[in-house]
């Protein structure tokens with residue numbers, strides 16, 4: 420399993436999740452169920468996952484090359500995402516996903532070091548591979564939270580396990 424393969428899985432799982440969310444009542448997507456300051460509802464988590472990918476891959480790793488935040492302005496810290504239509508959030512998601520796929524198609528060197536603090540690269544670096552896995556596992560963890568919120572709202576979340584999306588091997 421490598422980064423492009425896992426990103427393909429995330430893309431397929433996202434499609435199912437996004438289609439499922441489109442069919443939910445808007446009030447459910449906006450309902451504050453999580454106590455705390457930042458992310459309270461399904462839309463908050465959805466926007467946060469997209470923002471995180473945009474920020475880390477296209478903002479940090481690529482030095483703002485391909486960064487889409489300027490086209491989808493929002494408060495990344497406390498998004499209050501109930502103010503946005505689901506279609507707007509998903510449009511941002513599709514744009515970031517397309518940009519990530521373009522980037523991965525260039526076959527970037529995954530061993531290259533990425534500076535985490537741009538004004539002092541000596542302080543902290545990670546490999547591009549580590550950064551991409553951080554982004555991808557971040558999505559999986561927050562998707563589990565979204566699935567829990569879906570349950571709490573009385574619905575059955577889509578089944579998004581990896582094995583569901585892998586091509587079965589033929590028996591010998």
Ligand code: NI
Pocket residue numbers: 467471557561
């Ligand atoms: Ni997070």
